[in-house]
Amino acid sequence: MSFVGIVTHGGAGSPKEWRDGCEHSADIGLKQLLENHSAYEAVLKAVVFLEDDGRYNAGSGSSYRLDGKTIEMDAAVMSSDGKLGAVACISGVKNPVLVASEVVCSPHHILSGAGSVLFARKKGFPEYYPDIRWAKERYEKLLTTFLKKNGDSAAEYEIQDFVKNWNFETASSEIFPLDTVGAVAKDKNGNFAVAVSTGGSGAMLKGRVGDTPLIGSGFFAGAHGAVACTGIGEEIMKKLLAKTVYDLLAQGIAPEAACEKGVRLFPETIPVGVIAVSLEGAGYFSNTGMAAAILERRE
Numbered sequence: 001m002s003f004v005g006i007v008t009h010g011g012a013g014s015p016k017e018w019r020d021g022c023e024h025s026a027d028i029g030l031k032q033l034l035e036n037h038s039a040y041e042a043v044l045k046a047v048v049f050l051e052d053d054g055r056y057n058a059g060s061g062s063s064y065r066l067d068g069k070t071i072e073m074d075a076a077v078m079s080s081d082g083k084l085g086a087v088a089c090i091s092g093v094k095n096p097v098l099v100a101s102e103v104v105c106s107p108h109h110i111l112s113g114a115g116s117v118l119f120a121r122k123k124g125f126p127e128y129y130p131d132i133r134w135a136k137e138r139y140e141k142l143l144t145t146f147l148k149k150n151g152d153s154a155a156e157y158e159i160q161d162f163v164k165n166w167n168f169e170t171a172s173s174e175i176f177p178l179d180t181v182g183a184v185a186k187d188k189n190g191n192f193a194v195a196v197s198t199g200g201s202g203a204m205l206k207g208r209v210g211d212t213p214l215i216g217s218g219f220f221a222g223a224h225g226a227v228a229c230t231g232i233g234e235e236i237m238k239k240l241l242a243k244t245v246y247d248l249l250a251q252g253i254a255p256e257a258a259c260e261k262g263v264r265l266f267p268e269t270i271p272v273g274v275i276a277v278s279l280e281g282a283g284y285f286s287n288t289g290m291a292a293a294i295l296e297r298r299e
Contacts, residue, residue: 062199
């Protein structure tokens, strides 16, 4: 029995009410697969939709960094047949994942900062900036929630401390948006692909790069499957989470179980989510709730 399928997610901690966007993006990707397009094409289409949605912290929904003015985005793509491209700290483009797909055809695998912007312009991507009203709302929430005081008698608070100890009904990711949106897929020819994109987090200095554009950390694809991760990038990087989960798939562990094993490497106070697809099926797991969707067909 042949299997094709796709999994999409809207970020660790994303509210369940946002699942509709993940379902729609997965539907777009599945249609690509059923029309004999590649897994690579399917994940690109799916992630472009999530970037354009505006609710998710990627593309048009990206967040300001700590200065309340700067938006820098990361994105990456990879396939089991050798495609690999990423951008880091890119700005002024609508769909970073599409720029990453152009990097695939360049002499390099990762472009960053001003160089990635100039590359995007050379490839015909027009200047574009996300809806500042959305970014401003998130930044204002950040300021009202996160206070950093200086002085001998004043306490200092780190955003990660708030995330680890969050005890409100509102998801912490609505205040401190986490990486990323992502999609993984398997096509009719047995090829796998992954695409990821992020607008970062308000708790970032200029030039910060998270796990999203780092192979083996935020994403990985090979002959045994494809994996995408979301959550606190600094923690995900330490465990090369995407490659760790991929290696579990290579051992024959089912996708959902492999995702759960990966997430369980972290304490519950660290928000983490993983999606994966293998030769046999698809799955996902998060320790903090995560808008996600799986669509597949077996023949």
